[in-house]
Amino acid sequence: MTTTGKSRSGSDRGEAGNDSKRYTPANIEKKWQAKWEKDGIYNAADHVEGKENFFSLVMFPYPSGDIHMGHWFQYSGSDAYARFKRMQGYNVMHPQGFDSFGLPAENAAIEHGEDPREWTYLNIENSRRQFREMGGSYDWTRELVTSDPEYYKWNQYFFLQFLKNGLAYRKDGQVNWCPKDQTTLANEQVKDGVCERCGTIVVKRALPQWYFAITKYADELLNFDQIDWPEKIKTMQTNWIGRSTGTTIGFDVSEFASGEQIDTFTTRIDTVYGVTFVVLAPEHPLVRKLTQPSQKEAVEAYVANAALQTEIDRTSTEREKTGIATGAYCINPLNGERVPVLIGDYVLATYGTGAVMGVPAHDQRDFIFAKKYDLEIRVVISPPDWGGGELDEAWIPAGTQVNSGEFDGLPSREGFDAIADKIEANKWGERTITYHLRDWLISRQRFWGTPIPIVYCDDCGTVAVPEKDLPVLLPDSLKFEADGKSPLTKDPNFLNTTCPDCGKAAKRETDTLDTFVCSSWYHLRFASPNPSEDPFDDDQIRAWAPVTAYQGGSEHAVMHLLYSRFFNMALRDLGYVDFDEPYTKLTNQGMLIKDGKKISKRSNPLPPDPVVEKHGADTLRCYLMFLGPWDQGGDWSDSGINGITRWLGRIWDVAQRDESVLGSSGSDEAERDLERASHLTTQRVLADMELFKFNTSIAALMEFTTKLMRSHDSGDVSAASWRAGVDRLLLHTAPLAPHIAEELWERTGHSGSIHLALNPEFDESLTTSDTITLAIQVQGKLRDQIEVPAGIDEASAIAAAKSAENVIRHLEGMAIVKEIYVPGRLVNIVVRPAN
């Protein structure tokens, strides 16, 4: 830094205390943050006479260290919206908390031997400070921390209610297993197929896991009628749920395994006469029974290899499909044909029935597979003009049934139903609806989470912990040790307990709940933060829920946002709430990236504290909101922040100008002009804020700021209308830059917080002017612009257009074909050469 620079900033600091002329964020931001908190102006009462409640919720953060710039992006926008709604006259509740269970705390424990609890609560402390420095309008009396026993107790309680009502169950699931460490691994702990710690190749292994029965709600989750959500989120959820209608059909294998059949599911039963092979997933239970002695060795090797592959690899279309014969055959019930049974790792045991029928002529994957293994390709849906020759690729579209026995000649669309009817009549299978959605696996083999309240007793089996014994507490000390096992599995005080039923010695469940359970109902606890005997108070839920407006990233489209909807529907059916959907309106903010990549504490850091220190919280908030459309995110760069610094400096300057230099009345034209700008600004800002278009709101306010400066400079507006304009500017700026707006509100003689004031109003009739500029096009190309009276009729507009100088030139030698007038906007004259 140069000497000049140093002395300048030094003098800034020196003057700051008494020179109120200069905008110095550090001098005002802390002051107002303290005052707002002391006065509790953002604390929401459950009922306020004459005001409608508005629950404005933003997805709460995971406290992984600093609140980073991405959080600032998210929370600046959502806070501006909550403030805007408050100024619209709503009784706004805008809570904040911490989603504090989860893997990063465990990683800190694993890497640095820290206690995840200490690590987490230290981070929370730091995050609270940053939230305050942001100037968020949060109601901190409602704060919740999901790793507090008062909170996770209710996760356990809901788990038990779900268990009682058939919505929670335990069954075998595939987990990552490290054979050396003898432990399960989270997906994140598997790097390139090997154990993160010891480098051993990780295998898939079946272990009992807990599930929530979300698939019971698959159809209701497909219905979005009651909620105002972005189309893209609804599309993602719809695709994720993946409802498809089709037919199951069994292929008899009793020749090789008595009494058994292979169940397959297909959406194209019309092609069933074209089945020339059947493929099983390597994990399919029939694999062992069907494999013939000659194939045994090869099949075992193939199955072992498949266990090492990820699903990505196995289902990738880039990779060549592989398969291996079992040596067994099955019978196609439709035509009695005997077709080979193969094993292919591109078939997943967890999807559908874990077996597919191979129809190479009408499925491209099967086609390539059949070519490779020299299997028959039989056309059963004839393409139009098909001469009976070999196909170059699978024919997917509809056609005419051929080689399909009694169904030959039918259009395949009719063949679909006719064949399905026959299958159902003969009880070979039935029409079925399947979903891509699977039940929600809630077991985590981790230690920083909600303990699942279950006890295993040798005599009584799986026993639920009685509600009166909740919460099942996490042990105080959770030190991770080098063997890779969860501390819960080794802590005798936690592990050893007595059976609630028979009183004998028993072991606790050591799995913890997925952290998405915490976030599935946290909004209800915000609405009702205090009860200790119930998860929440019904009257408070009625006052606030469902959430009026919810904001968060679209990366949660198919996990959190689907789980929460399921959770709400389940709670409704169990009698806890009386509404169907948890979040009425959803808005996604985009992702803030830096240098083209996601911001991350480790690999791509961007700490906000230095920026706040240099420019102030208001400047940073506005800059982030000005970067671009909030719902599309933005690419951070330091270069533009000066624009916001200048703008706030100009507001600071204009608001404190001496109005006594202006007269008690101004010129008609200038008054009218300022009035129009004022009402137009309010119209634009109110509309844009409602749509989370903060960038264009700020652009409108920048223009208005300039307008007010010029009006004052020119001196031809009245003091009263100029001052009213300044008030309007401050009120609109308040949600975006809350500290400076509050400071200037006070300095310009107002009493009470600007944040409890109401938005200005506008009169649309005052936003228009007497004349408009019409664009004149010839052949759709702009040729001139003319000034005309605002209410001009079509004929006069076209006449005026035709007499514009530059237009005359372009009409020369042309015959007019058509004249188009778009009221208030343009005239387009369509011509052709006049012979």
Added chain:
RNA sequence: GGGGGAGUGGCGAAAUGGCAGACGCGCAUGCCUUAGGAGCAUGUGCCUUAACAGGCGUGUGGGUUCGAAUCCCACCUUCCCCA
């Protein structure tokens, strides 16, 4: 592999069927200043032109329309999420 976005000046962007580039950054020139990493004013898509004016222009190729950044079809690039 599946799913969802996004491509517009040197840069962030605006405009959702009607004047492409509002607003801001940066840059240039000028004013003010002992000074400027301050402030103010003016200009700034590219090409041709002394000027008037004209041509080109919203990732690429096609289409619909009097008129397309915007709607439709195909493709390319890129980001995010899930497995």
